[in-house]
């Protein structure tokens with residue numbers, strides 16, 4: 001009779017003393033760790049980035065900086081981190097190399113998907129000095145083209161009518177700030193860590209607009225007691241797959257439902273604008289600066305611009321991951337040319353950065369075969385990404401009378417992806433984007449006539465500014481690219497553009 005297989009233990013406090021050799025563990029006493037940070041949006045990126053920086057900080061300078069992780073949208077955290085005392089494994093991967101480490105900075109998780117009360121209880125608490133957010137671009141309920149609050153967004157309309165039971169993140173923040181004002185009055189830093197330009201200013205604008213609509217003292221109190229620093233965050237950390245969970249179980253010998261995989265590269269630049277106590281993340285590699293703008297443009301236009309271009313071209317060419325796109329010499333060659341010839345010249349100098357070296361480093365990161373970042377994942381919510389990654393550099397070039405032969409390709413590719421010109425590419429896909437229905441509706445009404453279709457999409461003024469929509473060069477180039485992509489042989493067209 002063979003022995004029954006030994007059950008695999010689950011990661012949790014009880015396992016911390018018995019981790020396999022080679023798995024790093026928190027270098028501080030977790031039992032003594034009290035919370036000071038509340039984070040909204042505990043996805044892969046937060047676990048691979050801010051939570052790791054915080055874990056580093058606690059190891060060199062222990063203090064009251066444990067994180068309470070809050071989700072106000074799916075997934076539910078109770079089933080994963082909640083069962084593991086907030087612990088999870090972070091795997092850094094680069095080609096063959098794997099570096100596992102258990103991160104301990106998240107001390108508690110709170111699910112507030114159906115009811116804002118649990119989130120509000122944490123955010124309004126006087127023990128919280130920093131509220132950080134990774135809620136994806138669309139979580140800000142702003143108009144991407146201008147950064148102002150979209151007062152027609154359904155959740156915002158709801159929150160304007162029912163501020164005591166908010167659904168949107170800006171509405172939840174406003175309610176929490178109101179409760180802070182009414183109770184202890186302690187200042188707080190509210191820090192966006194999403195990939196939108198001037199993310200702190202955008203967050204401040206949407207919250208302040210709601211506060212003004214609300215009336216009373218709240219807007220003034222926020223102005224005097226709340227800081228909204230902008231940040232630039234960077235680390236490629238794709239959605240965790242079943243294969244990643246299986247890897248931990250088979251190679252490390254324990255079960256972990258909250259594994260996260262990231263590349264070795266990481267960067268964090270934070271605007272020095274704090275209210276009250278703030279963690280010394282600058283002691284562990286983050287940069288505290290007076291102005292983040294140059295850093296965020298560099299990152300969004302180069303690294304993110306490349307990702308958002310490759311994702312569509314890759315889907316059209318039948319490829320699955322960014323690293324597959326980069327293994328295609330034509331696509332890789334096109335991306336390098338686009339970045340060097342068109343995106344890079346729009347950047348202001350960035351202190352301590354050689355821009356060409358930054359391009360090469362970004363391309364090397366995208367070639368990392370151990371990072372399985374799906375093209376469709378990056379294509380998700382493209383309407384919220386394209387402004388800062390592609391349209392702003394286009395605007396800057398047009399103002400200087402420069403050409404946009406290459407940057408017009410991702411604009412048309414985004415359109416072709418959204419109208420699901422899938423039959424033409426021999427594959428089908430579901431579009432996840434707040435503008436999916438609107439663009440599909442335009443395509444149904446107009447058909448696939450490139451000129452009419454490009455014109456109708458460019459007329460969406462929450463994405464395309466009047467300046468861009470009014471540019472004949474822009475319309476002509478995008479129409480030409482869209483005609484090519486909607487032609488009988490879109491892949492052939494792409495190859496011709498890439499090879500040109």
Ligand code: CS2
Nearest residue numbers: 233234235236304307377378
């Ligand atoms: C990606 C980003 O899905 C996406 O939009 O472009 O998540 C990207 O991987 C990160 O910004 C890298 O820091």
